[in-house]
Amino acid sequence: MPGPAVLSEAIGIVGAGVAGLISAHVLLKDGFTDITLISRDKSVGGTWARHRVYPGLYINNVHGEYRLSGLEMPLPENAARVGGRLSGTDMCEYMEKYSATFLEGKVKFMLQTEVLDISRNAEGKWSVRVENAQSRAREVLAFSRIILATGGCSNPKIPAELSPRAAEDTGYKGLVIHSSQFASRLDDILAAVKPRESEDTDDEERVLVIGGGKSSQDICTKLAIEGRKVTMVFDTTDVFLGTASPLPDFLRKSRFLAVLSGYCSLNTRLERFLHTTSIGSAINHFIWRKLGESSFDAFQVPQNSPLRRTHPMFWGIRLSDDGNYRPDCFHALVNTGAIDIISPARVEGYSKDGKSLVVSDGTIVSPKAVLLATGYQSSWSDIFATKMAEELGINRHAPHTTIEATWDNYKSLKNPPALKPEHKLWTTSIYRGIVPAKNIERRDFAIAGALFSANLGYTNEVVAHWIASYFRGDKMHLPTSAEEAIAKAEEKAHWMKVRFPDMVSWVNESYSTSFDFWSWPQAADELLNDMYLPGMRSGGNWLNWVFKVIDLKEIENLTDEREIKQKELSSLQHP
Numbered sequence: 311m312p313g314p315a316v317l318s319e320a321i322g323i324v325g326a327g328v329a330g331l332i333s334a335h336v337l338l339k340d341g342f343t344d345i346t347l348i349s350r351d352k353s354v355g356g357t358w359a360r361h362r363v364y365p366g367l368y369i370n371n372v373h374g375e376y377r378l379s380g381l382e383m384p385l386p387e388n389a390a391r392v393g394g395r396l397s398g399t400d401m402c403e404y405m406e407k408y409s410a411t412f413l414e415g416k417v418k419f420m421l422q423t424e425v426l427d428i429s430r431n432a433e434g435k436w437s438v439r440v441e442n443a444q445s446r447a448r449e450v451l452a453f454s455r456i457i458l459a460t461g462g463c464s465n466p467k468i469p470a471e472l473s474p475r476a477a478e479d480t481g482y483k484g485l486v487i488h489s490s491q492f493a494s495r496l497d498d499i500l501a502a503v504k505p506r507e508s509e510d511t512d513d514e515e516r517v518l519v520i521g522g523g524k525s526s527q528d529i530c531t532k533l534a535i536e537g538r539k540v541t542m543v544f545d546t547t548d549v550f551l552g553t554a555s556p557l558p559d560f561l562r563k564s565r566f567l568a569v570l571s572g573y574c575s576l577n578t579r580l581e582r583f584l585h586t587t588s589i590g591s592a593i594n595h596f597i598w599r600k601l602g603e604s605s606f607d608a609f610q611v612p613q614n615s616p617l618r619r620t621h622p623m624f625w626g627i628r629l630s631d632d633g634n635y636r637p638d639c640f641h642a643l644v645n646t647g648a649i650d651i652i653s654p655a656r657v658e659g660y661s662k663d664g665k666s667l668v669v670s671d672g673t674i675v676s677p678k679a680v681l682l683a684t685g686y687q688s689s690w691s692d693i694f695a696t697k698m699a700e701e702l703g704i705n706r707h708a709p710h711t712t713i714e715a716t717w718d719n720y721k722s723l724k725n726p727p728a729l730k731p732e733h734k735l736w737t738t739s740i741y742r743g744i745v746p747a748k749n750i751e752r753r754d755f756a757i758a759g760a761l762f763s764a765n766l767g768y769t770n771e772v773v774a775h776w777i778a779s780y781f782r783g784d785k786m787h788l789p790t791s792a793e794e795a796i797a798k799a800e801e802k803a804h805w806m807k808v809r810f811p812d813m814v815s816w817v818n819e820s821y822s823t824s825f826d827f828w829s830w831p832q833a834a835d836e837l838l839n840d841m842y843l844p845g846m847r848s849g850g851n852w853l854n855w856v857f858k859v860i861d862l863k864e865i866e867n868l869t870d871e872r873e874i875k876q877k878e879l880s881s882l883q884h885p
Contacts, residue, residue, distance in 0.1 A: 707737065
């Protein structure tokens, strides 16, 4: 069993979102006493930090899917109207309360602190060079272990032709803002663009939103509610789940969608039937099509609407749960003309007239403000030198191994979208989406919050326990060498290309270690099994197990379970 000397060594957690907070709490419960949380933000919460949320912003998930087991999550006041979905403010307050309840006074917080570089020093310890955002003072922190919990939504990705520099070069005088700055710059936008008083309002009094994802939809919705003219340009938008009334928990909060989604290993008869037989595959795809069609119908999306230009629901991970239809939701505002759509199209760049932008379909738009909902790049690239990233194994690279698994027996994966040729050339080697495979034997570095999951609360909590066990030196089901870990990690990366071939280009390294979106229960089961703990905890019999609701109570005592299991394993090893 691990000794107290290990538990007293310093751990640095980079990021104070849900993954960073639950990781710190689990480590505390495990007995680690020297924990530092570092974040560039003014407050905890990550994506839901106070400066990033604004009134009218709703999360993509249903109530409870962002909750952690130690703290109840109250229903929003208007739960019935929004289908149980929490607002960004609700999430912000929950994260702040979680931090105050479990971490305040127990861990060291370094907020408004930018991480400039992470490297391993000559003694084999981690050196983290940081800068205080207010004083600009720099220092180097030393840690025995690092948890990278920066997520994939930190560093804006801005096409060169749409950047503020490109706007300046062409003389464009309007605001150019990335979606990550929307909450903090909202007042500037409202001041720059006059309200929409009538259809005759000057056409230049509008905001151009570039992108078709969830953030662009939320931005358009907020601006339209604020009375501004809004034009949204996209080629393909995100698919969504929407209902006239909320889906029952036995469908939405069970393993039902996970089983339909499929996984790289099929562990039950039902999964094998749905994915390896022709009739099962036909039933599976029929259900996914009906879910998509019923969502369009519930949100009254016309047959000829560009909003039906979505990624296929089965093949996608860019998907949100929009809850109930309501008069002020994005799709309703498009239907009423409060939000203008140009699609399929893309914005090619700024015109030399100093006031307009050119769209690929020939349209000229002259907005007072441009919102770039163009995604995010890896949050890792700025804090690891190329040599360190390669040494650690955190970078994209050419495959080291030949993948023998093909999943040819999956009838459900026939006729997939195309994988872009350039994405065949690279892979990642992050074992279980948590540990760089090259570094797995050192047990001094882990990644939290990089699993693409539809239930971030449950998933991140299980990951936090996995990392704590890993850092403690617990007996776990792990590869016996870095080479074996690399082979397994690259096989999983190949599976993601097979399962979601047109999604690879939409994500970055720090948010692409595992695309276990609807299949998060299977991924969580694997992590539990790695710790010698049982998975599939929702129970049920051969007939109803797939509809049993997954509840966080299943994992609220994992610390005690792990401790008991390690004692059992130790006694077997040393009778």
